[in-house]
Amino acid sequence: MLTARSLALFALAALFEIGGAWLVWQGVREHRGWIWIGTGVLALGIYGFVATLQPDAEFGRVLAAYGGVFVAGSIAWGMAADGYRPDRWDVIGALVCLAGMAVIMYAPRSR
Numbered sequence: 001m002l003t004a005r006s007l008a009l010f011a012l013a014a015l016f017e018i019g020g021a022w023l024v025w026q027g028v029r030e031h032r033g034w035i036w037i038g039t040g041v042l043a044l045g046i047y048g049f050v051a052t053l054q055p056d057a058e059f060g061r062v063l064a065a066y067g068g069v070f071v072a073g074s075i076a077w078g079m080a081a082d083g084y085r086p087d088r089w090d091v092i093g094a095l096v097c098l099a100g101m102a103v104i105m106y107a108p109r110s111r
Contacts, residue, residue: 002055003106005055006054006055006056006105006106009050009051009053009054010054010065010066010069010101011069011073012050013047013050013051013066013069014066014069014070014073015073016043016044016046016047016050017043017044017047017070018070018073018074018077019040019043019077020039020040020041020042020043020044020045020046020047021040021044022040022077022081023036023037023039023040023043024036024037024040024041024044025040026040027040051063051066056105061104061105062105064104065100065101065104065105066101067097067101068097068098068099068100068101068102068104069097069098069101071093071094071097071098072094072095072097072098075090075091075094
């Protein structure tokens with residue numbers, strides 16, 4: 001159950017961080033304005049809060065593992081929001097990152 005909660009929190013964190021960064025990008029690079037930028041900054045702040053809800057108490061571990069989620073999530077976001085089509089190396093790289101995330105977060109440890 002803790003693993004399912006952790007995975008759900010990683011997905012939610014990715015939604016807010018990647019979505020927030022995308023909104024800032026749109027506001028600045030695509031000249032959509034301050035509303036987009038401000039909404040993105042707010043989403044990025046919510047991401048920071050969501051990350052604190054992980055069951056694991058080690059900041060470094062959680063943020064390092066989230067990096068793998070961020071990589072894969074960014075590729076997925078680009079596909080959904082911008083029509084980006086990853087090549088096989090993008091997909092392989094994202095899968096390697098997700099495997100690293102799983103090892104960092106869910107490998108058995110003696111506590």
